[in-house]
Amino acid sequence: MGTKFTSLSSFLIFLFCCYHAQAQAPNTTGYTCTANQTTSPCLAYAFYRAMAPDFLDLASIGDLFSVSRLMISEPSNISSPTSPLAPNQSLFVPLTCSCNSINSSLSLSFANLSYTFKKDDTFYLVSTNKFQNLTTYQSVEVVNPTIVPTNIDIGADVVFPIFCKCPSTTGLQNQSSYLISYVFQPSxxxxxxxxxxxxxxxxxxxxxxxxxxPFDTVFIPVSRLPTLSQPTVTAVSPVSPVSVSPPERNDRKGVITGLAIGLGLCAFSLILVGGLWTYRETTRKKRRENGGDEERQPKGRGGKGLSKEAQMNLMADVSDCLDKYRVFGIEELREATDGFDRRWVIQGSVYKGCIGGEVYAIKKMKWNAxxxxxxxxxxxxxxLVKLEGFCIDPEDASCYLIYEYVENGSLYAWLHNDKKEKLSWKTRLRIAIDVANGLQYIHEHTRPQVVHKDIKSSNILLDANMRAKIANFGLAKSGCNAITMHIVGTQGYIPPEYLADGVVSTKMDVFSFGVVLLELISGREAIDEEGKVLWASxxxxxxxxxxxxxxxxNRWMDDNLLQESCLIDSIMNVMAIAVACLHKDPSRRLSMVDIVYALCKSDELLFDVSENGLSPLQVVAR
Known part of the structure; x- marks a missing residue:
């Protein structure tokens, strides 16, 4: 009887545990969302804890989440981005959250992070340990359907979907600015x-x-990020081995010996410092006698080189970037471009080069970048075109920015050069939505806001899938609603208020984007051979x-579109958006949030047509 009772009890406990485990299982595949949301993508934050041994500094955590140290230290209330971290120290890590279509029936909300596999890594270990349950191995499998989890090469890049949500998915967009992704703990x-x-x-x-x-990801709506209370952490010096004390007589002898060595070292240091100071003053005197300090003496190729002090200043300027980007050597770039041969020029001062089997776009700039x-x-x-790294060549005072290579070139070339193939309306509309999403991100989700200031079809690049990326942030300004007397930009895209008064605001980019929409509809250039601007027509x-x-x-738009069976209502809608972007009063122009929403509605119109049997081509023959 006792044995039967024990067996029955064990069986009931087993059933209870199974039920309990099933009830407490966290969301495994991810969090569904609705595509074409007005605030997707959005800025979100993940709550993360520093942990030993690999993640006790902001550089390693920044690399894991593909952000810079500064982007973590500022929202996390950490005074210096180079400060060491304490185990379990609380951090806010920024995420670019968006609604991602997995297949025709499933869309998931997550931040798309690329992780490079290392030895002994598995989907489970990386999800639970390195990303601290902010995703699950099941979701990683869903997002990477072509990868076999048991057969992943070291060095392979895998997408890890970090769970997040945008405020619009919750109905709380009026009450909350951010949603914090937090892993619910048992306590x-x-x-x-x-x-x-x-x-x-x-x-x-x-x-x-x-x-x-427990271990579900909880999305916490907040109107502003709370201030994290941070401990003071100091770098720990290596501890010398402890030795057994000899008798007292030897202690006294050791003290005397130590004092003698210390005094000797101090005397040697003073002599060395004095000698260096004397040498420096003597050298400076000779330079002055020869007609100028070293700082004014040209060096290197073409007499454009920089002094040692100037070189150090240049490196100090970019010190915050050293942990995020690869620092290329100038010889690598010369070899990749055959000494910057004109044959490898993509456009202007941008070269195509292959380094380590990877193709890059190498942009040569005058300092300061x-x-x-x-x-x-x-x-x-x-x-946005991704920056992969940079290089400083102090000998000719140049800086090189190394970007991802975008295969299909610029939108300008597709619209205005004599190509055998032309873009379909479906593709043009997707390009417009991509550019609008990129602008919405820099306008709404960077702090302070970023104004690109040079949106034009030649600064919009198309990848292998004909999806658009915004390039060239050389004129961009962080912060807006400023006044400048230095007017820069490209004729045909510059808004009237900037030309007249030098007003810099996000509505500059809205105006320029409106011109790009006109190019997409008409196939015409922003300014013609007679100097007439497209937006005035x-x-x-x-x-x-x-x-x-x-x-x-029909008479005004691109003839190539007339050959398609595209929906005129979609083109008419985009034309109305373009005209609204071009309002002479900046305050009456649409915001990028409104533009994204309106363009997605145009996309839905076209999608309805394709469902009825009209299959829109990505590229149509002329």
């Missing part, structure tokens, strides 16, 4: 995490439901009566 309660992050329990339940289990580097290290978005769209607009649009 947590909803009220406790609400108190910890300055949120409220009802808001958390509204976003996540009330059946939150610090401002562009500072902006580029703040941004991380699929519709669309007043008819506002003046013509509704019934006649379609006929007028």
């Amino acid at each position: 947590d309660t909803i009220p406790s995490i609400a108190s910890r992050f300055g949120s409220n329990a009802q808001s958390i339940v509204s976003v996540n439901g009330d059946n939150i289990q 610090r401002d562009e580097l500072k902006i580029l290290q703040k941004v991380n978005h699929g519709n 669309v007043d008819w769209f506002l003046d013509v009566k509704e019934g006649k607009k379609e006929k007028r649009l």
